[in-house]
Amino acid sequence: MTHVLALIDLSPSGEISNTAPGLLAAAAALGTPVAVTVTAPGVGSVLGGQLGALGAEIVFAAESEQLGSVLIAPQIEALAAAVAAYPSSAILVSNTSDGRDIAGRLAVRLNAGLVIDAVAVRQADDSSILATHSVFGGAYIVESTVTGGLAVVTVRPGAIDDRATPATATVATATISVDAARFAAIDSIADTAVESSRPELRDASIIVSGGRGLGSKENFVLVEQLADALGAAVGASRAAVDAGYIAQTAQVGQTGITVSPNLYIALGISGAIQHRAGMQTAKTIVAINKDADAPIFDVADFGIVGDVFKVVPQLIDAINARAK
Amino acid sequence: MKIVVLMKQVPDTWGERTLDVTTGLSDRAATDAVIDEIGERALEVALTHRDAVKGTEVVVVSMGPASVTAALRKGLSMGADSAIHVLDDGLVGADAWLTSKVLAAVVARSGADVVVAGNESTDGRGGVVPAMIAEHLGLPHLSFLNDVTLTPGEVSGSRSTDTGTLQAHAALPAVISITEGLPEARFPNFKGIMTAKKKPLEVLSLADLGLAAASTVAGNGRSVVVSTVQRPARTAGTKTIDEGNAGVELAEFLVAGRLI
Numbered sequence: 001m002t003h004v005l006a007l008i009d010l011s012p013s014g015e016i017s018n019t020a021p022g023l024l025a026a027a028a029a030l031g032t033p034v035a036v037t038v039t040a041p042g043v044g045s046v047l048g049g050q051l052g053a054l055g056a057e058i059v060f061a062a063e064s065e066q067l068g069s070v071l072i073a074p075q076i077e078a079l080a081a082a083v084a085a086y087p088s089s090a091i092l093v094s095n096t097s098d099g100r101d102i103a104g105r106l107a108v109r110l111n112a113g114l115v116i117d118a119v120a121v122r123q124a125d126d127s128s129i130l131a132t133h134s135v136f137g138g139a140y141i142v143e144s145t146v147t148g149g150l151a152v153v154t155v156r157p158g159a160i161d162d163r164a165t166p167a168t169a170t171v172a173t174a175t176i177s178v179d180a181a182r183f184a185a186i187d188s189i190a191d192t193a194v195e196s197s198r199p200e201l202r203d204a205s206i207i208v209s210g211g212r213g214l215g216s217k218e219n220f221v222l223v224e225q226l227a228d229a230l231g232a233a234v235g236a237s238r239a240a241v242d243a244g245y246i247a248q249t250a251q252v253g254q255t256g257i258t259v260s261p262n263l264y265i266a267l268g269i270s271g272a273i274q275h276r277a278g279m280q281t282a283k284t285i286v287a288i289n290k291d292a293d294a295p296i297f298d299v300a301d302f303g304i305v306g307d308v309f310k311v312v313p314q315l316i317d318a319i320n321a322r323a324k
Numbered sequence: 325m326k327i328v329v330l331m332k333q334v335p336d337t338w339g340e341r342t343l344d345v346t347t348g349l350s351d352r353a354a355t356d357a358v359i360d361e362i363g364e365r366a367l368e369v370a371l372t373h374r375d376a377v378k379g380t381e382v383v384v385v386s387m388g389p390a391s392v393t394a395a396l397r398k399g400l401s402m403g404a405d406s407a408i409h410v411l412d413d414g415l416v417g418a419d420a421w422l423t424s425k426v427l428a429a430v431v432a433r434s435g436a437d438v439v440v441a442g443n444e445s446t447d448g449r450g451g452v453v454p455a456m457i458a459e460h461l462g463l464p465h466l467s468f469l470n471d472v473t474l475t476p477g478e479v480s481g482s483r484s485t486d487t488g489t490l491q492a493h494a495a496l497p498a499v500i501s502i503t504e505g506l507p508e509a510r511f512p513n514f515k516g517i518m519t520a521k522k523k524p525l526e527v528l529s530l531a532d533l534g535l536a537a538a539s540t541v542a543g544n545g546r547s548v549v550v551s552t553v554q555r556p557a558r559t560a561g562t563k564t565i566d567e568g569n570a571g572v573e574l575a576e577f578l579v580a581g582r583l584i
């Protein structure tokens with residue numbers, strides 16, 4: 001079986017991101033999974049146990065002095081070194097901003113085929129790699145493959161629920177240095193991720209989103225209150241983001257995050273086509289909007305024509321009463 | 325300073341966008357073709373710089389079918405100085421590899437100090453072409469920027485990461501891509517529309533760029549679509565008008581459906 005590399009996302013403090021289990025499961029489905037990590041010198045090998053538990057048979061622990069000072073180059077160099085050490089059929093990375101930068105530059109550098117934003121991967125009978133994509137907001141399911149060589153594949157975070165069989169990983173370390181002149185330099189990193197008790201938007205099973213209908217940043221708290229009553233993540237429309245009610249990272253839609261939760265509750269969101277493109281594959285959609293003609297009702301399983309400031313507090317009370 | 329702005333023409337997101345299920349390609353006839361909004365914002369970044377710094381030259385570049393002329397004319401009417409259209413039958417269905425190779429050749433030929441692109445296109449949602457162009461040219465790149473500062477020798481800005489934000493800079497020449505965090509574009513005014521007609525719009529083929537036939541400029545590995553299936557459209561469920569009890573009814577609906 002051929003090797004398949006998975007670039008493991010690590011937080012600035014070195015913790016394994018929750019994208020790792022899905023990536024390693026995808027790698028295991030295509031070959032012998034090799035986890036590639038990039039850390040500061042001296043700490044690379046400590047992750048072997050954890051990554052083995054997630055399915056990695058080999059951990060390629062690259063260490064670089066330049067991590068944190070040269071943008072994305074250490075990761076590219078690490079993957080290039082790993083693929084030289086472990087000839088592979090595919091390299092999997094997360095479809096994040098960093099991941100896409102890494103995948104794009106690496107595909108050019110290695111003359112490899114590039115497959116972007118896979119929601120599933122599998123091996124075809126002729127052992128080529130088939131990737132599934134959800135296109136135009138899930139309106140189409142497209143399968144693609146790479147012909148004639150190595151495939152670099154970006155995998156949508158949260159899309160793969162499978163888990164690989166735990167393994168005992170062999171750890172190999174390598175020292176990486178990069179040509180800083182060909183890359184951007186990092187001046188500072190601000191870790192703003194407040195420790196939130198809420199689930200992450202991209203893989204939450206329940207999402208409560210708010211739109212311009214909330215009217216102000218103060219009123220937007222209502223969205224958060226309902227989310228907390230349900231143990232849900234908080235999302236938003238672009239209009240709510242533009243108005244400053246919430247950070248851009250919460251935007252759902254065409255140019256925001258694409259989500260596919262069990263339950264999506266849209267509050268004061270008209271349901272413009274670009275918003276629907278990010279949430280229309282949710283299993284159940286609930287909408288509350290005071291305009292009976294709002295297009296969000298065309299995709300809602302349960303629609304309420306009403307005022308969010310009346311309906312939502314009542315809903316929260318009903319949920320809390322039930323919890324007691 | 326010379327700024328090249330990359331603008332892609334895409335199916336209008338306001339329309340019902342379709343894929344041809346036999347070819348897997350975007351059905352260009354089904355919807356209006358427009359400049360991707362993010363490409364207009366990229367142009368706005370360049371024009372704002374030109375408004376502030378004398379001697380700045382702005383070139384808009386697009387690769388695509390004949391209809392791209394209209395998109396480039398709009399860019400010229402907004403204020404770009406000249407336009408380049410890469411048009412070649414060999415580019416139909418081009419993937420990110422080929423697109424980036426061709427655009428890199430245009431950038432190399434233009435002698436740009438900085439290339440400004442959108443972070444991702446609304447049709448492909450690839451978000452990879454700018455970084456790939458940089459790799460073809462051996463240049464630094466800064467992508468997904470939420471703000472941009474351009475000085476004579478350097479570009480800097482901030483970008484969102486999974487856990488926060490990051491501030492970075494690169495020496496020029498460099499390639500950058502921007503997000504919706506940057507302002508919406510200006511509208512073309514009457515004078516802009518009138519003068520746009522006289523501005524140069526160059527049309528280049530692969531041969532003009534010194535590139536061989538499309539199949540040989542692509543990477544060894546090429547990604548190809550093997551199947552395209554349309555999902556059934558969603559249908560509307562029940563819609564009730566709140567008579568004062570809708571919150572309770574909704575709670576019952578969620579419980580009955582084991583959703584909470």
Ligand SMILES: Cc1cc2nc3c(=O)[nH]c(=O)nc-3n(C[C@H](O)[C@H](O)[C@H](O)COP(=O)(O)OP(=O)(O)OC[C@H]3O[C@@H](n4cnc5c(N)ncnc54)[C@H](O)[C@@H]3O)c2cc1C
Nearest residue numbers: 211212213237238239253254255256268270275290291308
């Ligand atoms: C290229 C492009 C990309 C885009 N990408 C995205 C994207 O990723 N995500 C996105 O969301 N949008 C996106 N948009 C924008 C999109 O077109 C809409 O403008 C946006 O989704 C509207 O947000 P909204 O529904 O919150 O605001 P509005 O359309 O203003 O709707 C507000 C709604 O709230 C209702 N309302 C008001 N008060 C109350 C109340 N008290 N109780 C109940 N209901 C109330 C109103 O009836 C109205 O329907 C994009 C647009 C373009 C051109």
Ligand SMILES: Nc1ncnc2c1ncn2[C@@H]1O[C@H](COP(=O)(O)O)[C@@H](O)[C@H]1O
Nearest residue numbers: 330331387441442444445450451452453
């Ligand atoms: N055919 C094209 N012509 C001009 N610019 C393009 C083209 N394709 C991609 N780009 C640029 O690259 C950005 C990202 O595109 P993509 O990687 O396809 O999502 C776009 O916003 C454009 O700035």
